[in-house]
Amino acid sequence: MPFTIHLSIVVFLPLAAGLVAAFLPPRTGRWLVVAGSAGVLAYAIAMLVDFDPDAGGLRYVTDDSWISELGIRYQLGVDGLNLFLIALTALLWAPCMLWAALRTEDRSRLFMFHMALGETAVLGAFCAQDLALFVVFFDLMLVPFYFLIGGWGAGDRVGATTRFVIYTLVGSLLMLAGAIALGVIAADGGNLSFSFAVLEDRIVGEGTQKWIFLLFAAAFLVKAPLFPLHGWVVDTYRATPTPVLVVLSAVLSKVGVYGFLRIVLPILPDASEYFQELMLVLAVFSILYGSVLAFSQDEARLVVAYSSIAQLGFIVLGIFSLDDKGAQGALMQMVNHGLVVAPLFFIIAVLTARAGGAATLERMGGMALRAPVLAALFLIVTLATLAMPGSPNFVGEILILFGTFEDKLAYGIVASVGVVLAGVYMIRVFQRSMHNRLVPGEEPVDLGGLELAAILPVTAVIVALGVYPQLVLDRTEEATTAKVAPAAEIADGGPSVAEAR
């Protein structure tokens, strides 16, 4: 099909809309931004349709010199690794924009502008095929979220946003140092280049790999977040406005783990193998820690926050099983987690609104009878979150566990406990809010138009992927296998890549 996809349009369309909207009257401006994100979604769907699973390699490549003096190229591309993450970003940002456009009263143009900048930065980070460009977008992501949480959040929003940004920027700056050092050392006096393809060819020595690995891991683990770098999570999840929290939790957390697959495994294979056990321990610890704390939380948002830590633990477990099945499961799970978390936060927002602004589970209950649509959608999402067979999450977690069982049986067994715990804490939330008696002061009203528009499409996608997970698996297999291969070979007793050179 002679149909060209320009990734620059995908990446910069939201920002362009946001910039133009900033100079329009607020009423028209906000709809322009919504239209921009809808345009990105349409484009992403076109890309998904157009994507040929058998072609291999990078598609829709844009490759221009940006800062030639520093060897930084403006290089964008899509392969099986980021295709679905781009689609996920587009899919989730659109309802959030809609929600923001209708529910933001204070300085709505500025809010929409920051949301748009956030979408551009995330899409840029997913599309980037140049390490320096990736770092630029990765850091840029923080700017809009800093304003969104600090300007429109609840409670101690300034403290929360400051903690969030400092945590993540400390990680990002370490990564920046690591990225520059990697580029310079890999070039070894030759032409400086940060292109992933070039860096995959210029594997550096094992000692260098190790310390650069730690710098990158700091950035990605904070972003995910994984135990013990999750200190920013509680305050941030409490303070963040709903549409921002949806993309923060569903999409931003994926940029970190995506970085492991895209950058760390293929470019630092020896170090990935060396630190495999450490990462697995952190992953398993995050699964248990997140699950246990999710069970004991009273605030609905925090249940999801801690369950996210557990889920991200699963994803990292899959990646560092250094097995192609595990990695593919991890990628599948990245998409799944995004898909379930988004409606969950919207539903919590609905419940909170119905409960008169109370965010705790004690103040919720008995909604199921009076609000059947809400209850039905919530049930689907809950079952997907606890990885019921028939849900896409089931496929993802099974693949991750398969990948782990092959070489790292002990970690796999411990991680399976996490699957059970997920059932416990998710069913608890569902029961407490939907069953029991109505709490006085609660208004049992079913979903309104906007709420339905935000929750229903995403839930439909969950069901669709549950029925046909091959859609994702077929298109991601080749790319994930290729990215895991160098580290997997070393883990299987192959020669060190650094020494082989």
Add this chain to the structure above:
Amino acid sequence: MTALAQVQAPDIDYQGLAPLFALVGGSVVVLLAGLFKGAWVQRVLVPALAAAALLCAMGFSIANWETGDSAPIIEGALAIDAFAQFTAMLFYLAGLATVALSVRAPVTRETGMGEYMCLLLGSIAGMVILAGAENLVTLFVGFELLSIPLYVLCAGEVRRARSLESGLKYLVVGSVGSATLLYGLALIYGATGSTDFSGIAEAIRLEGVTGIASGTVSTTDPLLLTGVAMTATGLAFKASVAPFHQWTPDVYQGAPTPITSFMAVATKVAAFAVALRFFDQALADAATQWAPALAALATATILIGNLGAIAQRSLKRMLAWSGVAQAGYLLAGVVVGSKLGLQATAFYLAAYLFMNVAAFAVVVARERTTELGDDIDSLRDLGRASPWLAWPMTIAMFALAGIPGTAGFIGKFYLIDASVAGDYAWLGLAIVVGSMISLVYYLRVIAVMWMGRFEISLPTIPPRRVRPVGGWSPEADARAQPEVAAVAILAAAATIVFGIAPSPLFDLARDVGSSFSALP
């Protein structure tokens, strides 16, 4: 035969000296024009003449632009290479910004507009000489010509005790710095027998890879090293490099804000310009002696500057400490002693100019519209009140912190790149750690502007045209000082533009890099 015929008239390169003539001539003209007491002369003509002198100098500098290691003029005393022209350009830009910020500043009323502008132009002339100095004597002449007008300008608000204190402190500390510098220069002359940079480089020349001294002086000669250390100390005073930075917050806070802005930007550029030329050209072969010491100073400066800034509530003090930290980053470019380091420093100096000018312009604007002075509270809710000032400040803070999309990010990237490539990877890491600490205080400024409590305020209908009362009213509305807002917006725009499309600045930096042919 008269005696006159016996004397060989020195060959003077008038074209090369044209920018200096424009500056010095301009300073005389504004001084004389300032004698007329008419309001129009004071408020419009004199600043316009000063700006015209700067623009003329800028034009001459552009005309003199040439790449490569061109020969210095006046018997090897003054370089007119791309490096000198580039830094001169930064001085002129800083000067133009200062003129704009000063037009309505109270200080010009007290010192007299003519005298004020005359001193400003004189100081810029000193900077141009300093940045082009290829000779120890020229270096000192430039150093003093730069400093003495600034001592006066700092104390310009003669009825404000803080301003007087600032001027006195700067005079005392500056004189100690100058004296140390002069002593150091004398010792270097004593060791090498030459005041020319080329002569000094010749005297300590190391030959080939074996590093056998082919010059007359060993690079470990105690006399030479003592001289280098004292010179470095003198320059460190000017550049506010720790531990010689203690005067900075006090002087910056007390000085009239336009002058603070000028000192923060132009003086620092001048100090680094001469440091680059002195260390990377005259003393390049002794790098193994001075580089580790400077690297240690850079690390200390980064840490001390950033930690010191955290506790500040006064924006000027905060920017002073942040300037100390930035000096540490810049020093990394000097330490590595490579072409890459030179280019990275030149790039960062330009970025540093834009981001600081934007920040100081907003401080000037707020100082005149609120009664809170330069306290951080003067910025409270600025995002709602006047976004055209809040955005430049936001951009400046993000740029200083090194967030992508700004010139500050590219500059830091370049400096870290140069550090790693020059085998000082840990210095790159120090820059990164410094940036982390700096987030605390830069983000606080942004939070104050954008994240205040939401208070409903009745919209006031602004008067259609605000007429500044008598031209100097500190209570005048922000719109009464369009030139200040313009400086802030232009500088912030430059910060963003060079953060997204830095190629023009890189091209200039490459030309600058070609000035020192001896560097690896």
